Amino acid sequence: MPCQHYKDALIEAAASGAQPQGYLHAHLNVCLDCRAAFEQEQSLFSSIDAGLHLTANHEVPPSLLPRVRARLDEAAATRRGWMPQWFALASAALMVVAFLAARAVWRTNVVQKPIETARKTSVPPPENHSPVVVRPVEKNPVSQRQFAIDKNPLAPETLISGKTMPEVLVPRDQEILLAEYAAQWRLHAHAPLLAQDSDATILPPLQVAPIQIAELDVKLLADQKSQ
């Protein structure tokens, strides 16, 4: 059995891989047990190193790199395909919201209009002989909004600047052609848009003249007959 006193020093020396020096070297020369223990300890570290070498340099499966390349291709394809899907979903959601909003506005108009129309066109009481005055119908708010968009000079600029760049679905073989056409179109980016400058598209505000109703001239039938 090796000496307890030298145990730690033996292990340290074996772990460092260096040959024992000084008093340890002298002791190993005289103590056969400690020398044997030291050799066994060196053997243990050698086997650990050999085992680590095996573990750390494990043969790489030949399928690794081809599989990685395949996954890289998949990732690239998914990335390309993901954007249209995302935009399609977003567009669909936007359309649904717009449809619901338009429906809600339309319903409100339908419910309110007959009441207003009934109020405005109601015949005054017979005892009040004041002439009936029909006010002009209010402008449709939707139309007003449309005019506002048409008159907004920044709208076409925003389109051209690319912040709200539209997207379209085209066959793959026409992608480049469309892009070239768009490039040509961009050359005329500062040219006035037809919709903006054409006076024909800007409708004048609706003006309805009050209806002129002559006062009723009521005569008795007997008088007419006598005349």
Add this chain to the structure above:
Amino acid sequence: MQELVLVQPGRTVGDELGQRAAQADTRREFEERLAECGPLAYRVARGVLRNTADAEDVAQEALLRAYRKFDRLRDRNRFRAWLVRIAFRLALDRLRSGKRRELRDTLWSQPEHQPPAATAEDLAASTEFQAHLESALAELPGKLRLVLLLAAMEGHTIDKIAAMLGISAGTVKSRIFYARKQLAEKLRCHANIIKTR
């Protein structure tokens, strides 16, 4: 059925082509590193997981992540170190999540009979000793384990490991020393040596 693509007509052809060319460049640059660093990622993962299939999965995942974030890597010379860290972290995550596997390995690593003393060559060749070694390796702290694995890999000098991990050569040596010593303490009972009086 004809394939449709979503395009922004407002973009110029140059934008599209330039983007594609940039992607192709990135891919080419990554491919150049893939052949060299792919095995490294696998070996790091294998050293942690001790399972070929899991290590391959983790290496693939690490390489895929590295590719996705390749553009963000400013210093491309740091790619190896970066990949090693990704693979090591993913392997540790996989190891932690595999509770069943851990339990199975723990049971397997407690043999009823201790092996007799043998020579270094016999011990290294022994599958059982290798299993004990890998179990002991798994119990090491992450920092020590990574350094020890890298040091055991062919072609990795102390200076290379230090540069890769961004630590000093002295720290690398120190970690290797303590890691080997801890392994020896765990494995000594399997080698039946150093029984002091």
